[in-house]
Every structure is written in C-alpha cells, then in structure tokens.
Amino acid sequence: MSSNRITTLLVANRGEIARRIIRSARALGIRTVAVYSDPDARSPHVLDADLAVALGGTASADSYLRADKIIDAARRAGADAIHPGYGFLSENAEFAESCRRADILFVGPSPESMRSMGLKDQAKAIARRAGVPVLPDAEITGDDPTAWAAAACEVGFPLLVKATAGGGGKGMRRVDDLDTLVDAVAGARREAASSFGNATVFLERYLDKARHIEIQVFGDAHGSAVHLGERECSVQRRHQKVLEEAPSPVVGPELREKMGATAVSLVRELRYLGAGTVEYLLDDRTGEFFFLEMNTRLQVEHPVTEEVTGLDLVALQLRVAQGQALGIEQADVVPRGHAIEVRLYAEDPARGFLPTPGPLHLLEYPERPGLRYEVGVSAPGEVSAYYDPMMAKIIARADSREEAAAALASALDATRIHGLVTNRSFLAALLRDPDFLSGATCTDFLDHHQNLLDPAPATPTVVHLAAGLAASVSRRRAANPATGFAAPGFRTLAAEMLMSAVWQPVGREPIPVAYRLAAPSGDTELVLDLDGTRHRFDLIDLGADTVRVRYDGVDYPCAVATHRDGSIWINDATSQSGWVPEPRLPDRTVLAASAAGPVSEVPGTVVAVLISEGDTVAAGQKLVVLEAMKMEHPALAGADGVVQKINVSVGQYVDAQTELVTIGAEGEA
CATH class of the missing domain: 2.40.50.100 (RNA polymerase II/Efflux pump adaptor protein, barrel-sandwich hybrid domain)
Structure with missing residues (x-):
C-alpha cells in the first residue's frame, strides 16, 4: 500500500468481537467487511457489516482459521486492512506475514513481536531481559516419562503443564504429583496440537494462592508506550475467565505503578505496536508478581478498561495501525469508578460447565444506565456447537465496586434467555457472594465456592412449575371448542381427583407431578403433589402467557412463554426456569x-x-x-x-x- 490510511476493514472473526470492531470502525468512517462460515450465514456480525464474504465450511479449521480464505476475501471485497479480533488468527505471525505480502494492513503488532511472545518459553526469556519477574519452568521434550518426571521435580509441585503456543486455558493441566504427570502431558499435547497446531508443552510452577492480574498496554510507531491500568481476572473455570474487573480490588497506586512500569518495559524491549496485555500472577500472600504471558491482541475483557478510562481501544488500535501517534501520556490515564464484566456462556455450571449448544428462542435484557452489552448471538437462532460457547458479555460501571456488582446481578436477573441452559444464575450468585464482594478472589475461588455452581433460585421452583402448568392448561382449554368458554380453573372432576403429568426442567431430571386446577369460588386454585408433598397456590389473572402465583402468602407475577419445540419458560423479577412437559423425546x-x-x-x-x-x-x-x-x-x-x-x-x-x-x-x- 502506498498509504496506511484504512478505507475498508475486513474483520477476520465472528460473534460479539466482530460486532464490536465493526461499531468502532464505522464511527471512524471506515467501511466494514464480515466473513462467515456456513453455520454463521445469518449471524448478527454478518448483518452488521457493510459487506460480507462467505468462507464456506463449518468447523474453525475450514473457515476462520484459513488464512488463505481470509486473504482472498479481503481482495474480493477491496479491503485494505484486516482486524483479527481475538482468538482464531489474531496471534498467528504467519497470517500477519501473509497480510504484509498481500499488501494488506494487519491491525496488530508486527509478526516479529507476535513470534517473540507467541511461544511462552521464549516470551519468558524476553521478559527476564526486560527485568520482569518470572516463575520457575522447564520445557518438556521427547517422549521419555522419566525425563518429564525429573523436570517436574526440578520445577516443584504443584505445577501446570502449559502449551507453549497456548492461550485461553487450552493445552493446560494442573499436576499435584508424579502419578498424574504422564496423563496431563499427553492430554495437554493433544489439546495444544488440536487448538494451535503446535503440541509443544512446558512445566511451570503453580501458585495456589494467586490472583490473575493483567496490564493493558499500547505502543505506537513513534516510540510511545503507555499502560492503561490493570484488570483482575482471577475468577476462572478450567483456567478460562468468567468475570473480569477494573481496577483490581487489591492493587493500590504503588503496586499499579510498579506492575505498569514492568509491562511498559516489555513493550519497549519488543518495540511493540498496538494493543497488548501483559499478564501476571500476583502472590496473594507475599504481594510478589510474576510474568505469565503477553497476549499480542485485544482481550475479551477490554470493555472494563474502556469503561474506567473512557477510551475506545479498538479506535486506538485502528489509529496506531495507520501510523498515527497514541496521543496519550501516562499521566492522562486515571481510572474512574469501577467496572465488572461477566461472560454469558451456553454451559451448565452444575455439570462441570458442560457446553450446552442448541436453539435460542429468546434473548432479552434490560437497557439501564451504566450497563453495556456485547452480544454475539440473536434470537430466534442457535448457539452452534462448532465454536466457543460464549453468547455475550455484560458490563456494569458504577462509582464503587459494590454498586457495579449489584447493578450487574440485577441485570442478569432481568435477562430472559429461553431455549438452552446458561450460566446466568451462577453469575448472579457469584456477584452477590460475600467472599467475592470482600475481594477475596484468588484463581482457586470457584474450587472453594462449589455452592455457586447450582444456586437455589430466589423464587421457589414449585412456583414456576405451578405457573407453567396452570398457563399450559389454560392455553389448552382456550384452544378447545368444548372448553374454551369456561373459566381457566373450570373442572368437572371430583374435588379430590388429581391429574398426572411429567415435567422435566431443561437440563435436569424429569419430575412426576399430580395436580388439580379448580375454581371453587371464582378464584383459581391449584394443588400440586410432588413426591407426596402437597403445595397449594392461588392463581390470579390466569392466562395463556401470564399469571400471578400466590404461594405461602407471597405473590409472584410470572411471564410464561411456550416455544415451538414444546418447551415452556417462566420468568419473574428474580428467577428463570425452563420446562418440557411430558417430553416427546426419550429422556x-x-x-x-x-x-x-x-x-x-x-x-x-x-x-x-x-x-x-x-x-x-x-x-x-x-x-x-x-x-x-x-x-x-x-x-x-x-x-x-x-x-x-x-x-x-x-x-x-x-x-x-x-x-x-x-x-x-x-x-x-
């Protein structure tokens, strides 16, 4: 290219990050191009862009990981720049080289910087040169378990087996003793080869009382380098983050300055261009911090930094890529307030965070001051099994950490997600947990808070069952010419006769239930018998899609939605549940x-x-x-x-x- 000015930007990604990049590019007057696989043909990011190019294929390896297809799509759409987002090809130095050879601007650091930081063992060596503290480690070479054991004993237990080319928790295993080392190395190698095309792994000392703190950094082509403060990302499952916040509740001005200065020294050592994140483990007992890795891309959790700094990091990336100066001095970066982000996943925390791909019938969330949504899916639609299970990120900003957590938990309560199991209730419970609110968030937080994985709903489960059953009976009767004239609770059966049914909570075991719905004195009454226990409800304003359930002296206004697959979803002010009555498919x-x-x-x-x-x-x-x-x-x-x-x-x-x-x-x- 004769000029670095971007006129048309291809976004080599999907989901919420593609939409996020498109939004900032459009604000800068840049035309945008989306790419998509076969399952993503009608995805929101495709519809957001000015142009779209089909890549074909279903799995990532046949679509978003195909550098040749991405380059060809850019040529056909007339794109003069490519933004990789995160994941996929975002830290692939060969792809950045391919862009350079094709005379297409890569919005990110140089291939040389990416190679330096892309292999964790090399990255640690460079970090040492830059004066950044690192943890003991050892590379695993060959196939001799005896040599592996010797290396493990030298590093010390507990330790992590980590992919040198890894990220996002892939190719990573914790090992507490020699007995589990061989299986961990074999599994990490296999996963690393599948995820990154590189099966090399190494061992690293594991801090069992540590926090995951990362520093957002930026460098430009004019020699400027700054950090934008820290994010804490300690609440994780399977070494993958589920909640991030800025600033950290335990990092004060002195530690922030020290961690930030070492991160900037690494940026200068690399002559780094663009956005990056230097990740540290902070020993919660000693206050020491150690280099973990550097991500040479935009992070999933970048919105919390944007919220407390007031900066648009994607816009900064695009400006720096075009050769412009950062225009920010370190003294200009002062965090204001507190921001927390949660990742809304299609997964079941109660079943080991098992992914739950499937139909998405409804997705509605409250628009309130201080809330921000980055959504990658649409309803009606589907959460595909081919890609990461993250559906959206929800961010809250407030003057204090406690206010941000409360606002975010309340927003999750009011979010309606029908069709599949998600981690919605887990996230809301996490945000209200006393230990979380006190800031006691080491990386093993969830190991010690298993109660959060399947929290009891604020509304008794029987209330939702009553609402769903009564509304479905009301709908069925209203559709029947023989009973459509009758009141919702009309019964001709003997007063004590109970009807039988089986209702299955979505993702859980079926529940046999006996019930009687009657209108003895104008008001509708429901009796449920669950495993020999009788529950009585008064139903006010019973209809096909709403009912106010009075139970144990409390009124619960419930919305009831029935979808094409026969599932029935109930929402009230605090809780949500999904049910399949008498499932047509075998359990x-x-x-x-x-x-x-x-x-x-x-x-x-x-x-x-x-x-x-x-x-x-x-x-x-x-x-x-x-x-x-x-x-x-x-x-x-x-x-x-x-x-x-x-x-x-x-x-x-x-x-x-x-x-x-x-x-x-x-x-x-």
Whole structure:
C-alpha cells in the first residue's frame, strides 16, 4: 500500500468481537467487511457489516482459521486492512506475514513481536531481559516419562503443564504429583496440537494462592508506550475467565505503578505496536508478581478498561495501525469508578460447565444506565456447537465496586434467555457472594465456592412449575371448542381427583407431578403433589402467557412463554426456569443408562480413542475424548466390562447421545 490510511476493514472473526470492531470502525468512517462460515450465514456480525464474504465450511479449521480464505476475501471485497479480533488468527505471525505480502494492513503488532511472545518459553526469556519477574519452568521434550518426571521435580509441585503456543486455558493441566504427570502431558499435547497446531508443552510452577492480574498496554510507531491500568481476572473455570474487573480490588497506586512500569518495559524491549496485555500472577500472600504471558491482541475483557478510562481501544488500535501517534501520556490515564464484566456462556455450571449448544428462542435484557452489552448471538437462532460457547458479555460501571456488582446481578436477573441452559444464575450468585464482594478472589475461588455452581433460585421452583402448568392448561382449554368458554380453573372432576403429568426442567431430571386446577369460588386454585408433598397456590389473572402465583402468602407475577419445540419458560423479577412437559423425546438419562456403553453428552469431534476392542475396562476409566466448543470432553465407562465394539473413530463428528463404545460384561460374546 502506498498509504496506511484504512478505507475498508475486513474483520477476520465472528460473534460479539466482530460486532464490536465493526461499531468502532464505522464511527471512524471506515467501511466494514464480515466473513462467515456456513453455520454463521445469518449471524448478527454478518448483518452488521457493510459487506460480507462467505468462507464456506463449518468447523474453525475450514473457515476462520484459513488464512488463505481470509486473504482472498479481503481482495474480493477491496479491503485494505484486516482486524483479527481475538482468538482464531489474531496471534498467528504467519497470517500477519501473509497480510504484509498481500499488501494488506494487519491491525496488530508486527509478526516479529507476535513470534517473540507467541511461544511462552521464549516470551519468558524476553521478559527476564526486560527485568520482569518470572516463575520457575522447564520445557518438556521427547517422549521419555522419566525425563518429564525429573523436570517436574526440578520445577516443584504443584505445577501446570502449559502449551507453549497456548492461550485461553487450552493445552493446560494442573499436576499435584508424579502419578498424574504422564496423563496431563499427553492430554495437554493433544489439546495444544488440536487448538494451535503446535503440541509443544512446558512445566511451570503453580501458585495456589494467586490472583490473575493483567496490564493493558499500547505502543505506537513513534516510540510511545503507555499502560492503561490493570484488570483482575482471577475468577476462572478450567483456567478460562468468567468475570473480569477494573481496577483490581487489591492493587493500590504503588503496586499499579510498579506492575505498569514492568509491562511498559516489555513493550519497549519488543518495540511493540498496538494493543497488548501483559499478564501476571500476583502472590496473594507475599504481594510478589510474576510474568505469565503477553497476549499480542485485544482481550475479551477490554470493555472494563474502556469503561474506567473512557477510551475506545479498538479506535486506538485502528489509529496506531495507520501510523498515527497514541496521543496519550501516562499521566492522562486515571481510572474512574469501577467496572465488572461477566461472560454469558451456553454451559451448565452444575455439570462441570458442560457446553450446552442448541436453539435460542429468546434473548432479552434490560437497557439501564451504566450497563453495556456485547452480544454475539440473536434470537430466534442457535448457539452452534462448532465454536466457543460464549453468547455475550455484560458490563456494569458504577462509582464503587459494590454498586457495579449489584447493578450487574440485577441485570442478569432481568435477562430472559429461553431455549438452552446458561450460566446466568451462577453469575448472579457469584456477584452477590460475600467472599467475592470482600475481594477475596484468588484463581482457586470457584474450587472453594462449589455452592455457586447450582444456586437455589430466589423464587421457589414449585412456583414456576405451578405457573407453567396452570398457563399450559389454560392455553389448552382456550384452544378447545368444548372448553374454551369456561373459566381457566373450570373442572368437572371430583374435588379430590388429581391429574398426572411429567415435567422435566431443561437440563435436569424429569419430575412426576399430580395436580388439580379448580375454581371453587371464582378464584383459581391449584394443588400440586410432588413426591407426596402437597403445595397449594392461588392463581390470579390466569392466562395463556401470564399469571400471578400466590404461594405461602407471597405473590409472584410470572411471564410464561411456550416455544415451538414444546418447551415452556417462566420468568419473574428474580428467577428463570425452563420446562418440557411430558417430553416427546426419550429422556437422556434413560438413554445413557440403557446404552451398552458411554454416549456423547454434547455434539463434537472424536479426538482420541483410548481403548481397543477386547480390552477390559473399569468403571470411571476414560475411553474416548471428544472436542466440542473448543474444549475436550472425556467419555467414561459407566461400569466394569469388556469393550465389544468401538463405534467411532478419530476425526469423526458425532451428535449428542451417540453411543461411542459398546461394553459387555466379562465373558460376554
């Protein structure tokens, strides 16, 4: 290019980050181009852009990870620049080189900087040169477990096995002793090869009482470098962040200045251009901090920094990429107020954060001052099994941390998500937890707060069951010519006769229920019998989609929505639940129990088959490993037995509830 001025920007990403980049580019007068895979053809980011180019394919490896397809799309759309977002090709130095050769501006650091920081072992060596403190580590080479054990003993336990090219918790395993080292190294290598195309791993000392603190940095082509303060990202599951905030509740001005200065020294050592994040582990007991890695891209959690600094980081990226000066001095960066971000995922915290891809019937959220939404999906639609399960980010900014947490929890309460299980209730419970509010958030926070994974709803479950059952009966009667004239509670049955039904909470076990709906004196009354316990309700203004349920002296106004798949979703001011009455499909638990071997809990790709036909296996033994939504999911033997047949092979895509292995009793033919 003869000039660095960007006129047309291709966004080589999907979901909420693609939409976020498009928004800032448009504000700067830049035309935008989206790319999309086959499942994403009608996704919001495609509809937001000025132009869109189909990549074809379904999995990331066939679409968003295809550098050649991205470059070709840029040429066809007339794009003179590419913004990679985060994930996918964002830290791929070869892709940045390809952009350079194609005379297309890459919005990010130089390929040289990316290579330096892209391999964690090399990054640590450079950090040492820049005066940044680092943790003890050792690279794993070869296939000799004895050498692995020697390296592990030198590093010390507990330790982490980490992919040198990794990020986002992929290719990472915690190891507490030698007994689990070999399995951890093998699993990390396999996941690293699948996620990053590089199976190299290394060992690093694990701080069991540490905080994850990261410093947002920026550098320009004129030699300027600044940091924009810190973010705390300590609340994590599987080494992936679920909540981020700025500033950290434990970082004061002196520590902020020290951490920021070391981060800027690394930027200067690299002659770094654009946005980056220097990540540290902060020892909660000693106050020491250690270099973890540098992300040479925009971070998922960048909105909290924007909220407390008032800066648009995407706009800054685009300006710096065009050769402009940062225009910011370090003294100009003063955090104001507090911001917290949560990641809304299609996953089930109560089941080990198992991804829950599927239909999305409804997504509604409250628009209030101080709230910000970065949403990557739309309803009606679907959360695909092919990509990361994050649906949206919700950010709250307030004058204090406590106010931000309260506003964010309240927004989650009022958010309606119908169709699949999400981590909505878990996030709201987390934001109200006393230990979280006190700032006691080390990286093992969730290990010690398992109660948050399946919190009791503020509204009794029986209230929602009553609302859903009564509204469905009301709707059915209203549609029936023979009963449409009658009041909602009209019954001709004997007063004590109960009707039977089975209602299944979405993602949970079915519940047999007996009920009687009657209008003895004008008001509608509902009696539920659950496992021998009677519950009585008064139903006020009962209709097909609303009802006020009076239970134990409290009125609960409920909205009831029925969707095409037969699921019924109930919302009130604080709680949400989804139900499937008398499911037409066999219960998954029954399917799994009756199958001769383990079934796939989620749709995904088989990445490892760890047994052979004729092998004797024990209950709980890992048999097959699936990859779905960028995570590995092991399938375990439900009982002792002999492998009679392996029904899948590596590389095969399987639907949920596919029988993976047939297991028989010892001696069975």
